[in-house]
Amino acid sequence: MDLLLTDVVMPGINGRELGRRAHQIRPGLKILYMTGYSRNAVVHQGRLDEGVNLLEKPISQAKLALKVREILDQFE
Numbered sequence: 001m002d003l004l005l006t007d008v009v010m011p012g013i014n015g016r017e018l019g020r021r022a023h024q025i026r027p028g029l030k031i032l033y034m035t036g037y038s039r040n041a042v043v044h045q046g047r048l049d050e051g052v053n054l055l056e057k058p059i060s061q062a063k064l065a066l067k068v069r070e071i072l073d074q075f076e
Contacts, residue, residue: 001072002026008035008042008054016048030071034059 004022008015019031035042036057042048053071055064 001030001075002028003030003032003068003071005032005034005068008033008037008048028075030075032067032071 004019006015006018010018015033015035019033022029022031030053032053032055033042033048034055034057038056039054042054048054053067055067
């Protein structure tokens with residue numbers, strides 16, 4: 001099982017578009033987004049859809065590891 005970790009806001013391409021393109025290449029790919037903005041802000045501004053896997057920065061290594069394990073365990 002593969003997982004892509006990407007920021008929501010990046011120069012040149014946003015995380016949503018990167019995720020869309022990655023899904024075209026690898027349809028089963030799981031995506032974890034991270035952002036310095038609140039979940040509410042990125043969803044309501046249309047940057048991400050409701051219900052996506054999202055971590056808000058700052059992120060500890062332990063929290064990141066738990067979230068990655070949670071996502072990968074959902075699909076085993």
